[in-house]
Amino acid sequence: MITAEDFAQQIQGGRKIEAHDEMSEEYREALLNLLMQQADSELSGGYGYIPWIAKAPSIHEKLLVAQIVKDEINHAYRMNKLLAELGINVDQRIEDMELELRLEDSNANIGTERKAADKRVNIFYYTIDSWTDFIMFNFCMDRGAGHQLEDAKHCSYAPWARTIEGIFKEEMMHVNHGDTWVHRLASNPDTKDEVQTALEKWYPRTMNIFGRPNSSKNKLYRKLGLKQRDNEEVRQAFKADITKALEGTGLSLPAWTPEYDESV
Numbered sequence: 041m042i043t044a045e046d047f048a049q050q051i052q053g054g055r056k057i058e059a060h061d062e063m064s065e066e067y068r069e070a071l072l073n074l075l076m077q078q079a080d081s082e083l084s085g086g087y088g089y090i091p092w093i094a095k096a097p098s099i100h101e102k103l104l105v106a107q108i109v110k111d112e113i114n115h116a117y118r119m120n121k122l123l124a125e126l127g128i129n130v131d132q133r134i135e136d137m138e139l140e141l142r143l144e145d146s147n148a149n150i151g152t153e154r155k156a157a158d159k160r161v162n163i164f165y166y167t168i169d170s171w172t173d174f175i176m177f178n179f180c181m182d183r184g185a186g187h188q189l190e191d192a193k194h195c196s197y198a199p200w201a202r203t204i205e206g207i208f209k210e211e212m213m214h215v216n217h218g219d220t221w222v223h224r225l226a227s228n229p230d231t232k233d234e235v236q237t238a239l240e241k242w243y244p245r246t247m248n249i250f251g252r253p254n255s256s257k258n259k260l261y262r263k264l265g266l267k268q269r270d271n272e273e274v275r276q277a278f279k280a281d282i283t284k285a286l287e288g289t290g291l292s293l294p295a296w297t298p299e300y301d302e303s304v
């Protein structure tokens with residue numbers, strides 16, 4: 041029987057895991073936690089976008105939003121497929137969750153607090169109240185998710201790394217949708233203030249998702265090859281990227297007071 045330390049050492053040496061009978065118990069638990077966080081976030085994210093098919097400002101935008109919804113449900117499907125391969129009863133799990141639960145006051149600041157028993161990133165509790173919110177969600181959160189997925193691309197669980205390839209490309213299309221619209225709305229004096237206000241709402245919420253610097257969970261994930269970077273490094277990469285994306289818009293990046301998601 042291989043010890044947890046020997047197993048971790050093999051992972052550090054570049055070993056990739058293909059199936060559940062190759063895992064240590066510690067690895068399986070850590071992996072399930074990360075897969076569930078992504079699966080629940082993808083599904084609740086897709087649900088949050090659905091009303092914006094009907095509310096999008098043109099027939100072309102309705103098609104684009106419907107495409108984004110389809111992408112997110114497909115991401116959720118693929119992540120749940122990975123969970124099912126590890127013996128999780130995913131349909132029962134989804135039935136037991138309140139994935140459509142949203143905060144009544146969408147302007148409330150819940151920091152990093154969780155409101156339900158599932159593992160979705162807490163930004164998905166907030167309602168998308170306007171088209172500008174929808175755009176800013178693409179601009180901030182899809183971008184933030186992209187930075188988090190970067191690590192999974194190179195992770196030690198090969199089926200997840202393969203699944204991420206396709207998901208990552210689609211997330212980049214969602215980010216591009218956000219970028220195009222942020223530039224459009226910021227260059228119009230009638231909508232510039234509104235887009236700045238939406239940035240002030242969604243940027244801090246996105247900065248909250250990455251977890252505490254030097255967290256013990258992150259150290260474990262890195263030891264097991266399930267993450268590559270410290271939480272703070274990912275947060276700073278996101279911040280640098282969004283700062284660049286704002287160039288030429290005349291919008292200013294708001295301040296952020298650290299609040300850390302302990303579960304990451």
Ligand SMILES: [Fe+2]
Nearest residue numbers: 082111112115
């Ligand atoms: Fe997604």
Ligand SMILES: [Fe+2]
Nearest residue numbers: 112182211214
């Ligand atoms: Fe997305």
